[in-house]
Amino acid sequence: MSEITAEQVAHLAHLARIDLSPEEIDHLTADLVQIVDSVAKVSEVATPDIPATSHPMPLTNVFREDVVRPSLTVEQALSGAPARDGDKFRVPAILDEE
Amino acid sequence: MSDLIKLPAATLGAMLSDGSVSAVEVTRAHLDHIDAVDADIHAFLHVARQSALDTAAAVDARRGAGEELGPLAGVPIAIKDVLATRDMPTTSGSKILEGWIPPYDATVVARLRAADLVPLGKTNMDEFAMGSSTEHSAYGPTRNPWDLERIPGGSGGGSAAAVSAFEAPLALGSDTGGSIRQPAAVTGSVGVKPTYGGVSRYGAIALASSLDQVGPVSRTVLDSALLHDVIGGYDPLDSTSLTSAWPSMAAAAQAGLADGALAGMRVGVVKELNGAGFQAGVTQRFEETLALLSAAGAEIVEVSAPNFEYAVAAYYLILPAEASSNLARFDSVRFGIRVNPEDGPLTSERVMAATREAGFGPEVKRRIILGTYALSAGYYDAYYGSAQKVRTLIQRDFDAAFESVDVLVSPSAPTTAFRFGEKLADPMAMYLNDITTIPANLAGVPGMGLPMGLAPEDGLPTGLQVMAPAGEDARLYTFGAALEQLLEASWGGPLLSQAPVLTPTEMFASEEGAV
Numbered sequence: 001m002s003e004i005t006a007e008q009v010a011h012l013a014h015l016a017r018i019d020l021s022p023e024e025i026d027h028l029t030a031d032l033v034q035i036v037d038s039v040a041k042v043s044e045v046a047t048p049d050i051p052a053t054s055h056p057m058p059l060t061n062v063f064r065e066d067v068v069r070p071s072l073t074v075e076q077a078l079s080g081a082p083a084r085d086g087d088k089f090r091v092p093a094i095l096d097e098e
Numbered sequence: 099m100s101d102l103i104k105l106p107a108a109t110l111g112a113m114l115s116d117g118s119v120s121a122v123e124v125t126r127a128h129l130d131h132i133d134a135v136d137a138d139i140h141a142f143l144h145v146a147r148q149s150a151l152d153t154a155a156a157v158d159a160r161r162g163a164g165e166e167l168g169p170l171a172g173v174p175i176a177i178k179d180v181l182a183t184r185d186m187p188t189t190s191g192s193k194i195l196e197g198w199i200p201p202y203d204a205t206v207v208a209r210l211r212a213a214d215l216v217p218l219g220k221t222n223m224d225e226f227a228m229g230s231s232t233e234h235s236a237y238g239p240t241r242n243p244w245d246l247e248r249i250p251g252g253s254g255g256g257s258a259a260a261v262s263a264f265e266a267p268l269a270l271g272s273d274t275g276g277s278i279r280q281p282a283a284v285t286g287s288v289g290v291k292p293t294y295g296g297v298s299r300y301g302a303i304a305l306a307s308s309l310d311q312v313g314p315v316s317r318t319v320l321d322s323a324l325l326h327d328v329i330g331g332y333d334p335l336d337s338t339s340l341t342s343a344w345p346s347m348a349a350a351a352q353a354g355l356a357d358g359a360l361a362g363m364r365v366g367v368v369k370e371l372n373g374a375g376f377q378a379g380v381t382q383r384f385e386e387t388l389a390l391l392s393a394a395g396a397e398i399v400e401v402s403a404p405n406f407e408y409a410v411a412a413y414y415l416i417l418p419a420e421a422s423s424n425l426a427r428f429d430s431v432r433f434g435i436r437v438n439p440e441d442g443p444l445t446s447e448r449v450m451a452a453t454r455e456a457g458f459g460p461e462v463k464r465r466i467i468l469g470t471y472a473l474s475a476g477y478y479d480a481y482y483g484s485a486q487k488v489r490t491l492i493q494r495d496f497d498a499a500f501e502s503v504d505v506l507v508s509p510s511a512p513t514t515a516f517r518f519g520e521k522l523a524d525p526m527a528m529y530l531n532d533i534t535t536i537p538a539n540l541a542g543v544p545g546m547g548l549p550m551g552l553a554p555e556d557g558l559p560t561g562l563q564v565m566a567p568a569g570e571d572a573r574l575y576t577f578g579a580a581l582e583q584l585l586e587a588s589w590g591g592p593l594l595s596q597a598p599v600l601t602p603t604e605m606f607a608s609e610e611g612a613v
Contacts, residue, residue: 009467016422016470017429017447018463019439019455027460028467031525035468038526039411039481045491046484053489055308055338056294056542057568062337076201080433089431092444 004032102127107173107267107321114161114172121154121161121172125216128174132218132265134602140240141250141260143179144186145219150174153216160214169348170324171214176266178257179220180227181312182301183207190303191223191235191253194434194457204301205336206270206312206329213328218266221256225459226425227277227305229253230531233522234461242285244558244597248515251281257315258285262594268325269315274305275413276510276535278313279547283510283561286549286593288578289315290322291535293568294542295340297326298333306420307338309413309539317594319354319548319578323347326571342569350572354579361395363577366503370406371534377513379553383560384509387550390584399503403495406537408488413536414529415472415485422469425462428454464525493541500567505577508534510547510561538565546574548582549593559593 009029013020020028074087083090102110102124113119129147136142157172177183180190182200189195203211210217224234232240232255242250243263250259257269258281271278273291282289290313297312304310314325326347333339353359365388372384392398430436430453431446438444439452458466472481499506512533521528538545543565550562562581566573586592 004471008471012467012470012474014451015474016466017426017451017454018458018466019451020463024460024463028464031464032468032471034526035414035529036471036481039414039485042408042411042415042484042488043480045405045408046487050487050490052483052486053493054486056493056540057338057340059295059338064334072201077432079201080198082430082434082436091431092438092446092449094446 004029004036103131103264105267106318107170107316108318108324110173110267111169111171111324115167115169117161121157121216122151124172125150125154125174125218128218128266135263135600136265138241138246138600139243139259139263139265140238141221141256141263141265142176142219143189143191143222143237143256146186146217149185150216150218157214157216168213168328170268170328172216173268174216174218174266175210175325176218176221176257176260176269177207177210178254178269178271179223180272180303181207181270182303183217183220186217186220188220188303189236190227191225191237192457192459192462193236194428194453196435198433200301202301205298205333207301209329210270215268215328221254221260221269223256224253225462226303226421227253227272227274228421228461228465230276230280230528231516231518231521232256233518234459236459239518242515243600244286245515248517248558249284251284251511251515253277254281254289254315258282258287258289261315261317262287262597263600267316268321270312270329271315272302272310272312273535273539274309275417275539276532278315279535279545279561279563280511280531282315282547284515284559286559286597287315287317288319288322288546288548289313290326290547290571290574291538291545292326292330292571293340293544295338296344296544296571297330298336298339300333300335304424306417307424308420309417311539317592319546319575319582320348320351322546323351323575323579326575345572347572347575350575351579354576355583358395359576359580360391363396363505364399364503365391365396366399366401366499366506368406368499368506368508369400369402370404371508375512376509377553377555379555380509380511380513380560383551383553384562387562387581387585388507390588391581394580394584401499401503401506403492403499403537405488405491405495409492409537409540410529410533412485412488412492412540413532414468415481416489416540418465418469419472419482420469422466422473425466428457489540492537496537496541496543496567504566505573506565508563510534510563514553514556514558514560534563541568543568544571544574546578548578550585551589551593552596
């Protein structure tokens with residue numbers, strides 16, 4: 001079931017927004033082949049009649065009253081930011097100019 | 099008073115309450131011991147010397163003024179670095195959060211402060227709690243107090259090592275697949291993963307949200323119970339928090355100390371968690387523990403949980419899938435480091451990718467890529483979808499087992515502590531360390547780890563895992579305290595009194611924040 005290639009790992013790394021060196025991609029490809037082979041056994045017992053469970057407890061959406069409550073100040077919210085511009089997070093260009 | 103560091107939190111609390119010792123004395127004794135041994139152990143990523151002494155002095159002053167304080171007021175505690183603390187750096191063991199001081203406290207930390215415990219510092223862990231050895235910490239591993247060449251378990255190796263090296267009587271941990279119970283096993287300490295939703299995760303840096311639970315770490319069952327009472331209960335800031343009313347865990351532990359507490363208790367032995375691949379000394383101590391339980395009037399019943407065999411496989415699909423989504427928040431915008439790419443245009447996307455390359459360690463990258471794969475179109479049904487079905491089957495196995503028994507037991511870990519590097523190159527070998535602990539997380543049931551003796555072949559601690567139905571955490575404390583009492587009587591004292599005495603190192607590294 002698992003034909004994982006280095007090209008595929010490079011694509012996954014792009015989707016996950018992590019730059020990887022060619023060496024890292026090689027290592028991860030080998031790791032993924034081994035791990036996916038081991039975990040693929042879930043399909044042995046996951047027959048169509050078994051319902052999926054996403055969560056250990058049966059929970060439904062939790063709502064609260066729509067009223068203002070204490071929250072972070074602007075200074076607190078910005079306190080860990082790598083860069084700021086006044087009261088805003090400062091970020092690099094969102095769009096590539098190319 | 100170096101003897102102070104050997105006392106359980108319950109005893110310290112009583113002595114603080116009757117005035118036979120001050121919180122400053124207790125805190126100073128622990129800080130001095132951290133100075134003496136933590137250069138070797140490296141349980142702490144940050145030691146908050148001055149603020150701990152200030153907090154202790156404030157507790158003493160209020161007590162001196164006649165104020166009635168809680169049972170753990172003035173007792174020091176170590177906090178796993180996965181938990182947000184507004185006055186201490188919080189890194190989750192990762193370079194990507196190096197130096198981050200959160201603008202708020204995790205709910206469990208706020209509750210510690212409200213109960214007047216004294217935070218000593220932050221404990222080491224595998225990066226983002228991904229690991230079973232602390233070797234994946236970006237800040238270097240923690241060492242096992244029983245043998246400095248061996249791992250202390252993980253991800254919460256720092257918290258387990260801190261209590262077993264007598265650097266703190268209590269610690270907080272988090273358990274996604276065994277990160278409290280497996281370190282307890284290999285360090286000879288106690289730890290509890292509460293029922294899913296029993297303890298707030300607000301301010302706990304998320305790994306896998308359908309599995310994560312925060313819980314107590316200590317040297318005795320009663321101490322974990324006292325801490326559980328402080329941190330547990332409904333929190334409106336965590337939407338998965340259960341609204342149920344909880345009984346006193348401390349009272350449940352006390353009930354376990356009464357004569358006959360184990361009589362008639364039905365103890366299920368999970369056939370699938372007691373067999374091939376377990377170290378001989380682990381199996382031997384487990385069989386002896388069962389005999390001890392039986393002699394105390396418990397009924398030992400073998401039960402089968404046939405789908406537990408698939409738990410590790412399901413876990414290593416569900417966890418990476420959820421982690422790859424949770425860790426998307428580390429985008430170099432709101433917190434943590436920012437690293438620019440070496441060349442090319444500076445766009446948000448490219449800066450994010452360069453930051454994550456520099457800030458995440460190899461295990462984190464491995465699991466994010468694995469999770470991204472498991473969630474990809476074309477693979478989702480085969481992997482993530484199937485894993486969720488296995489989760490149903492494991493829950494059904496638990497339901498069936500708990501129809502005929504009160505608690506389930508197994509060894510907490512298949513082996514004693516292994517040596518550094520032994521499993522680092524083989525991810526699947528590392529993942530299989532959690533074979534006994536993962537089922538409880540998949541089903542949300544509570545689990546306790548406690549010492550069950552030293553393996554004869556290597557003299558290292560082994561641990562027993564006890565599991566109860568969801569919501570029945572109190573049963574774990576009654577059972578655990580009763581069994582602990584029997585085991586300690588057979589050993590002639592606590593297991594940790596047999597641990598090697600740590601000699602002070604020459605390097606005093608614990609200036610504020612410099613560890």
